[in-house]
Structure formats: C-alpha cells, structure tokens
Amino acid sequence: MDFSGWTCPAPLRGRERIVMGHGGGGALSAELVEHVFAPAFGGRALSTLADSAALEVDGARLAFSTDSFVVRPLFFPGGSIGDLAVNGTVNDLAMSGARPAYLSCGFLLEEGVELELVARIAEALGAAARTAEVEVATGDTKVVEAGRGDGVYVNTAGIGVIPHGVDIRPQRAAPGDVVIVSGAIGLHGVAVLSRREGLEFEVGVESDCAALGGLVADMLAVTRDLHVLRDPTRGGVAAALNEIAAAASVGVVLQERAVPVPEQVAAACSMLGLDPMYVANEGKLLAFVPRTEADAVLAAMRAHPLGAEAAVIGECVTEHPGMVVARTGLGGTRVVDLPLGEQLPRIC
Amino acid sequence: MDFSGWTCPAPLRGRERIVMGHGGGGALSAELVEHVFAPAFGGRALSTLADSAALEVDGARLAFSTDSFVVRPLFFPGGSIGDLAVNGTVNDLAMSGARPAYLSCGFLLEEGVELELVARIAEALGAAARTAEVEVATGDTKVVEAGRGDGVYVNTAGIGVIPHGVDIRPQRAAPGDVVIVSGAIGLHGVAVLSRREGLEFEVGVESDCAALGGLVADMLAVTRDLHVLRDPTRGGVAAALNEIAAAASVGVVLQERAVPVPEQVAAACSMLGLDPMYVANEGKLLAFVPRTEADAVLAAMRAHPLGAEAAVIGECVTEHPGMVVARTGLGGTRVVDLPLGEQLPRIC
Known part of the structure; x- marks a missing residue:
C-alpha cells in the first residue's frame, strides 16, 4: 500500500493508542467513528455506524447491522455469548422498526479451546435464533494461535425488513x-x-x-x-x-x-x-x-x-x-x- | 443456560480441542460445520455455511455472506487486511453471480494498538470498497485487553443482488x-x-x-x-x-x-x-x-x-x-x- 500523501488523524484526546474505552460505546467510541472510520469509509457511514443502516435493495427496504461479541465470561447468569450474538444484532435491527430475518455468524476461535465449549455456544446461538425467529443463513470460522484470542469471539450481521411507512431513527x-x-x-x-x-x-x-x-x-x-x-x-x-x-x-x-x-x-x-x-x-x-x-x-x-x-x-x-x-x-x-x-x- | 439433556458431539477425528486447521478451509473446517454448527443452527446452514446464502427478501433476490480476517502480517506485498476484508466478502458474493452492494464492518481491536495503524487499515478498507463499488453501510468496534487479540481483526458481511435467471452454485x-x-x-x-x-x-x-x-x-x-x-x-x-x-x-x-x-x-x-x-x-x-x-x-x-x-x-x-x-x-x-x-x- 502506498500511504504517501495520506495524513493520519490527529491523536484523539491526546491518545495515540487504542484503549478499552474505544470499544465502550461512549464518547471515545463516537470519536473513533467520527475521526477515523467515517472519513475512511465515506458515504452514509458517518450517520449509521452506531446503528443499523436503512437500505433500498432491488425494491426492498432493508435494515442491515453488525456487532462483534467479546463478553467475559462466555456464560453468565441468564445467558451466554451465543444469546447475545443473536439478540444484540436482532435488537439493532428491530430499533429501526425492521422485522429481523437473517443473520450471518462469524466465529473467531482461539487454538486449544474445547470443542465442547464451541458446540455449547453454537447450540445457545441456534436456540436464540429460533426464539427470535431469525435464520442463521451463512457463517465463517477462523482460528488464531493460543494467546491471540480469548476462547471464543463471535460476530453477527443481520438483515431485517422495514415495513413501508415506518421511519424510526x-x-x-x-x-x-x-x-x-x-x-x-x-x-x-x-x-x-x-x-x-x-x-x-x-x-x-x-x-x-x-x-x-x-x-x-x-x-x-x-x-x-x-x-x-x-x-x-x-x-x-x-x-x-x-x-x-x-x-x-x-x-x-x-x-x-x-x-x-x-x-x-x-x-x-x-x-x-x-x-x-x-x-x-x-x-x-x-x-x-x-x-x-x-x-x-x-x-x-x-x-x-x-x-x-x-x-x-x-x-x-x-x-x-x-x-x-x-x-x-x-x-x-x-x-x-x-x-x-x-x-x-x-x-x- | 440449562444444557441438561444436551449431548456434545463426539470428538472430531479424536480431537477435543480446536486446532489451527479448524480455520483452514479444509477437511477440519468442513467437519466443524457439519457436526457442530449445522446441527445447532438448523435450516439452510448446512448447505451454505461455506458460501454465500441466496435469500428471498421482500421480493428481492439477495446473496448474503460473511468472513472474518485474521491475516498476519496486517500489511503484505500487494495489500492489507483492509483490502482482504472487502475483497474476500465481495468475492464470496460475486461467486453466486450477485452484484455486491453493501458491506458491514466489525473491527476487533487489541488494547494498545496504534491509532495510526487502525486508521491506515480503515483507509485501505475504504479505498478497496470504492474500487469494488460497494458501500460500507454499518459497523461496530470492540476492544479486548492486550494479549487477548493480535492488533486488528476485521469481520465483514456483505449483501449482493442476484440477477434474475442466474443460478450459480x-x-x-x-x-x-x-x-x-x-x-x-x-x-x-x-x-x-x-x-x-x-x-x-x-x-x-x-x-x-x-x-x-x-x-x-x-x-x-x-x-x-x-x-x-x-x-x-x-x-x-x-x-x-x-x-x-x-x-x-x-x-x-x-x-x-x-x-x-x-x-x-x-x-x-x-x-x-x-x-x-x-x-x-x-x-x-x-x-x-x-x-x-x-x-x-x-x-x-x-x-x-x-x-x-x-x-x-x-x-x-x-x-x-x-x-x-x-x-x-x-x-x-x-x-x-x-x-x-x-x-x-x-x-x-
């Protein structure tokens, strides 16, 4: 890549490195979107990166959203990363008034994690999808070396259908x-x-x-x-x-x-x-x-x-x-x- | 979660833990999909997890696909993880004959990674999207502690429009x-x-x-x-x-x-x-x-x-x-x- 002529954004709030708060959904996250991602991606990214996007595709009105899940611990009272991976994305879609319909699911696994743990999370994810009445339509799995992950991370993206006459934002x-x-x-x-x-x-x-x-x-x-x-x-x-x-x-x-x-x-x-x-x-x-x-x-x-x-x-x-x-x-x-x-x- | 009555799948090829090969796209990956993900997710997952899915949504024929990117190094001769994150998903869509249209983008950042590196990757991703004529429509950022990631991982999911009369699989x-x-x-x-x-x-x-x-x-x-x-x-x-x-x-x-x-x-x-x-x-x-x-x-x-x-x-x-x-x-x-x-x- 030739980055000559390209200017790095000024450090944000004096920070030159990513801190935990950049993933916290507060002011630091907003700043990262505004000063780094939105200028790089252009288009409607600025207005929608924190939400689902409303798209016109081939005559259909769609909501499109994504979330990665890194919760610790993977199982907690009342749920698991599998439940979150479904409900987090489904809810982002629903917040535009859309009827959630399809999910993609990307697993990012750490070498050495127990197969049984992965299977239990997949099972929880599948059950949550059935409850939410969405279909897991496509997926991907990547594995990283031990010490380069934390057991299981999950990303989901979702497609929903926005009813006509609804404009919620x-x-x-x-x-x-x-x-x-x-x-x-x-x-x-x-x-x-x-x-x-x-x-x-x-x-x-x-x-x-x-x-x-x-x-x-x-x-x-x-x-x-x-x-x-x-x-x-x-x-x-x-x-x-x-x-x-x-x-x-x-x-x-x-x-x-x-x-x-x-x-x-x-x-x-x-x-x-x-x-x-x-x-x-x-x-x-x-x-x-x-x-x-x-x-x-x-x-x-x-x-x-x-x-x-x-x-x-x-x-x-x-x-x-x-x-x-x-x-x-x-x-x-x-x-x-x-x-x-x-x-x-x-x-x- | 109550997993009583639930049976873990038998170890795959005698393995009880995830190995690097489970993410390699070969026989081990296929086995993970067949024995773990497909039974858990049901529906069309079995036939489509390795590919993009073809969906009928509100009258539109859509292709839907996802990929996570964990390439090392992040920049290599001829490209970067940002280019891969666009082209990998765009190509999965195109392989169904679809015209790629929209991407979601989930960044998974490791605490302590340089802001400039994140910005350079975002810039490469945005440029690749413009070349591919797709729009980054929605995104998400999560941060994990130092030692729980490897700088930058990226997930993208994509939506494409399948022309009528096309059936490529x-x-x-x-x-x-x-x-x-x-x-x-x-x-x-x-x-x-x-x-x-x-x-x-x-x-x-x-x-x-x-x-x-x-x-x-x-x-x-x-x-x-x-x-x-x-x-x-x-x-x-x-x-x-x-x-x-x-x-x-x-x-x-x-x-x-x-x-x-x-x-x-x-x-x-x-x-x-x-x-x-x-x-x-x-x-x-x-x-x-x-x-x-x-x-x-x-x-x-x-x-x-x-x-x-x-x-x-x-x-x-x-x-x-x-x-x-x-x-x-x-x-x-x-x-x-x-x-x-x-x-x-x-x-x-």
Whole structure:
C-alpha cells in the first residue's frame, strides 16, 4: 500500500493508542467513528455506524447491522455469548422498526479451546435464533494461535425488513415526545459483572438478554408513528439518551424516580460503585413516542411479556438541546453525561 | 443456560480441542460445520455455511455472506487486511453471480494498538470498497485487553443482488463442463508468507487481492448459464475443486501443465515446501461452464484486466465422483486431495 500523501488523524484526546474505552460505546467510541472510520469509509457511514443502516435493495427496504461479541465470561447468569450474538444484532435491527430475518455468524476461535465449549455456544446461538425467529443463513470460522484470542469471539450481521411507512431513527426525536422504557434497567451488566467478580449468589440477578422484534411489532401494530427506538446496551440508558439528544438536537428530561431499577441492581451497583443509568441492558428498549400515541403504545407494550413493566420515564424538550438531565427525588436536577468509555469492559 | 439433556458431539477425528486447521478451509473446517454448527443452527446452514446464502427478501433476490480476517502480517506485498476484508466478502458474493452492494464492518481491536495503524487499515478498507463499488453501510468496534487479540481483526458481511435467471452454485457442476481459472495461482499465499518469513526481496511476488464483481458481470453478459463460480482462497485451487466435486458428485480432471503457476511462485513454493495448488488466492476465480459457452466466456474473461490470463485447466467428468485428479506433464495421474487444514495459517 502506498500511504504517501495520506495524513493520519490527529491523536484523539491526546491518545495515540487504542484503549478499552474505544470499544465502550461512549464518547471515545463516537470519536473513533467520527475521526477515523467515517472519513475512511465515506458515504452514509458517518450517520449509521452506531446503528443499523436503512437500505433500498432491488425494491426492498432493508435494515442491515453488525456487532462483534467479546463478553467475559462466555456464560453468565441468564445467558451466554451465543444469546447475545443473536439478540444484540436482532435488537439493532428491530430499533429501526425492521422485522429481523437473517443473520450471518462469524466465529473467531482461539487454538486449544474445547470443542465442547464451541458446540455449547453454537447450540445457545441456534436456540436464540429460533426464539427470535431469525435464520442463521451463512457463517465463517477462523482460528488464531493460543494467546491471540480469548476462547471464543463471535460476530453477527443481520438483515431485517422495514415495513413501508415506518421511519424510526434518532433524528426524529421531537419536543413533546414521551420517553418510555420497556422495563427494569441494569440487569445485564450486573449479571455479567457478578459472575466475573464471583458475587452471583449474593446478587441473584439474571441478564435480561432477549430479542425485541416481537415487542416492536406489537408497538407498530398500534401506530406507525414511533419516532425513536433504541436498545440501551453499552453505556446504558445514559449513553442511549445522550446519543438521541445529540442526533435530534433536543433536550431530554428524566424523572429519576420513574426509572425502574430493581432493588438487587441498586444494591449491587452501590456495592460495586456503579450508576445503574450507565449499566448495559440487552433486552430493553427506549421509545420516543408522540404524546398523543403514548397511552396506546404503553398499553401495547405492557401486554407483551418483554414490556410488562414498561414505564414513562421522561420527556423530550426544546431546552438544553443535546443534553440529558434528571430530576432527582429531592427536587434537584443533575446532568446525565455521555460516558467516556464503559464502566464495565467486555460486557457484550 | 440449562444444557441438561444436551449431548456434545463426539470428538472430531479424536480431537477435543480446536486446532489451527479448524480455520483452514479444509477437511477440519468442513467437519466443524457439519457436526457442530449445522446441527445447532438448523435450516439452510448446512448447505451454505461455506458460501454465500441466496435469500428471498421482500421480493428481492439477495446473496448474503460473511468472513472474518485474521491475516498476519496486517500489511503484505500487494495489500492489507483492509483490502482482504472487502475483497474476500465481495468475492464470496460475486461467486453466486450477485452484484455486491453493501458491506458491514466489525473491527476487533487489541488494547494498545496504534491509532495510526487502525486508521491506515480503515483507509485501505475504504479505498478497496470504492474500487469494488460497494458501500460500507454499518459497523461496530470492540476492544479486548492486550494479549487477548493480535492488533486488528476485521469481520465483514456483505449483501449482493442476484440477477434474475442466474443460478450459480457448486451443485450445478455437470459432466462435460469446462473448468476455467481466471489467471495465475498462488500469488496471495506466497506474498503473505514471504513477508512473514522475511523473504520478500528474494521472492518479488505481490498478492493478487482484488474484487471480482466486475469480471463476473462481464462473464454474465455473455451467458447466464454459468454453472459454478468459486474463488480458491484458503486451501487453494485443490480445496475449491474438491468441494465442488463433492457437492455435485462429479469428477474433475485437471491438465496440470495448463494451470498457470508463475515462475516466482513455483520457486518460492519449492523453497518453502508448498504445493501451489493448495496455496490461497484472493483475486482469482474458478468457473465451471457448459462446453458450448466456454469459448465466449473465456474471451469475455480475457478482455477484462482481472481475467487477462484466463485459461482452461480441465474438465468435469462422470468418473470418480467427488474426486479431483491431475494429469501430470509426464503422462501420469495423481489425486489432488482435500487438504486437512491449511498449509499456511492466518492467510486471510
């Protein structure tokens, strides 16, 4: 390759090397996309790298998304890297209103890993795909030397079909929108960390890892006019809301007491020094819905097993565009920042 | 996860652990797909895991494929992991006759890798995508701790559009078909290995890494009745022909002297103890074409820069189904086996 005449981007925030936070879904990840990947790839990459892309292909409206999975440990309370590999990508598709249809699956194996472990992960992945009603259509396997991987990494990419008349994206958040969360937050991150730290018996929390395509379909059956859907994974509810506020140049006001945080999650977070608002979820969604549609959408969500505890947690405002603030239980207000990296590396 | 009642597959060839060969594209890879992934994933996975899948989505005929790239070194004579990540997936799509259209791109970075290296790879990937006329539509970045990766791994998945009336797949190989190769073989594998072994100045061989979508389009402009296309990557021409022979239950007879092996490739292979027939290519294709169409297809290939040295190298026969034999220059015959693993690990 001839790179003469090519200029390396300036170090990002003074960093010349990749740090764990570049994979955390926060400000460092966003910077890497904005300053390195988007200029290199051109086209629509800038606007879509963090999401699924909406494509017109041969007359069909498709959503296309990819995620790599490097979670540690590979099995955790409530799921495994196989479940995540399906649900993570399926949910990215569903957040554009698409019906998830097909997955690709790339295994990156470390030499010496037990064949049985690979088979158990494949089995979990297949079962999750059947539950999510998607087909694993194509795959690939690569092996690297011992010490150049960590047992099993998985990449999936997914194709979904976007129904006609549906236009769901972060830019559509509008003042007056009601912000709904589909249920309790913080479960995935706490479940993974509890296993990693050996706390699982004390904590008793299972990951919420689940495929949200069915819940979204039920919401769309009520109204096609959903503005934004987002699954608050890496970086948690805080990162997701900040990205939406920035994309649409709107403010978001949360009622902190309305955010459903289970007691065990609050206790574990307190013990571990975490804020539940920044902890990853793998089976929840945030919805920005016009006020006129909010009651009907909330009712449809509560009628679905994965939305039974759905709650209104805030609203979208014209003030402080790009910023998320929480009204605390004591009547105060605090800014909910975009995290820099991720409190918990390798959470998905 | 509850795995009670679940049975692990028996050890494959007595192996209970993953070895490098499971990622080599030969018999061990095929066994992993057949005994582990296909039973777990169900559906069409069995027939398509080694290829792109052909899908009907919302009225469109799509090809869908994925590949992970773990090549060492990341830059080699004639290309880089960025070029491979585009061309590898684009070529998998093109081998179904599809026009490659969109790529996803997942970076798996090792903590501590230089930002500049990541940027150079992204730049190479973007440039290769523009050359191949595909758009990088969506992406993802994960970071793992130092010592849990190897600088940069890349996964791409791709979507292509299959023209109506085109049905190209290994099962369609038929006795009487002429076997064509689009040009000289062995260049990619020798180029990568020469850099790895520090032989590059003596060898002077560059990778053939290139996107074959344009060449395939020109071939399809002559006739839609191409039976099989295959890019002989991991495992080389030998693995590709064996897979086709097995899939279609036909025999393949090669004229060994007709196979274009450049002098430097032959010399390097001799020095390194390799057989050029098993060495990876990244910008070549094999075509099985009905005899009546062969002259026209060959002429179209030779008119394209990437097919200028196209040559007939053999034919498809009813004898010895599933087996590939080569007639040697001395009038003898030798069996060209499916390799077990890969002579050169981490070649792509």
